[in-house]
């Protein structure tokens with residue numbers, strides 16, 4: 001069974017527990033041609049891969065499964081991720097990575113298509129966002145600009161109010177996971193939103209699983225701007241279906257033969273279920289715990305779950 005509140009799909013026998021059951025694991029894998037893999041909390045925790053990840057990925061490739069790595073972590077570009085995969089010994093090509101920073105850049109460049117010069121993006125986030133915007137030819141400012149990594153000075157209030165510190169070509173404010181937030185960066189973001197800029201986010205995950213624990217996520221680093229502006233951003237990562245359409249457009253797969261593998265119910269599993277995928281697999285090495293989906297009346301329930309991704313080796 002997999003479900004989102006009010007929408008129940010398949011037999012109501014609850015999610016299948018696969019760990020240790022080789023027959024069930026092989027039968028589950030055989031149902032799918034394509035696996036969409038979340039990254040943080042599934043493949044690794046920060047820079048620490050979970051056990052047997054390279055072997056599991058190689059096993060699925062040997063079964064001719066197509067693999068797409070779908071992460072909400074916007075701090076890295078697809079090129080950065082290909083390097084990380086390589087460094088961790090996980091076979092993967094840049095083409096197989098689809099991150100929320102890429103999703104946002106594609107949405108801005110190919111869907112919004114704002115006319116220059118008033119098409120610049122003010123970024124609250126890290127270099128992954130900037131790299132993907134640059135790859136799509138979208139101009140940007142803010143982000144990793146070292147001039148913004150400083151204290152807010154008294155004269156900054158006046159210069160933001162009179163517009164002399166603002167870029168008149170900014171038409172979009174885009175937030176992502178930001179490891180360098182500052183009052184100045186929020187004040188500039190607020191000023192652009194008050195001027196009518198579109199408010200977008202790569203993702204709004206509340207927490208980031210890393211080093212075996214949880215840290216503030218992208219949603220936490222953009223929250224001050226949400227509170228100050230009273231506006232909610234359009235999120236272009238999971239569980240948003242704009243990302244699913246973009247992935248399907250790029251990889252052309254049959255949704256019924258695809259499985260979403262993730263550690264987070266409100267992003268990964270919801271993404272797979274609302275996307276009408278054939279199945280969802282929850283991995284218990286990250287954010288969500290089995291108590292959150294076992295038992296009656298649970299809002300988001302995966303098709304199956306394992307303790308760790310390496311359990312798929314049986």
Ligand SMILES: O=C(O)[C@H](O)[C@H](O)COP(=O)(O)O
Pocket residue numbers: 038039040041070071072073074177203205206207208209216217218219
């Ligand atoms: O705060 C964040 O951005 C998220 O915690 C992080 O992006 C999650 O990445 P994912 O699990 O989708 O790879």
Ligand SMILES: [Mg+2]
Pocket residue numbers: 038039040041042262263264286
């Ligand atoms: Mg995750």
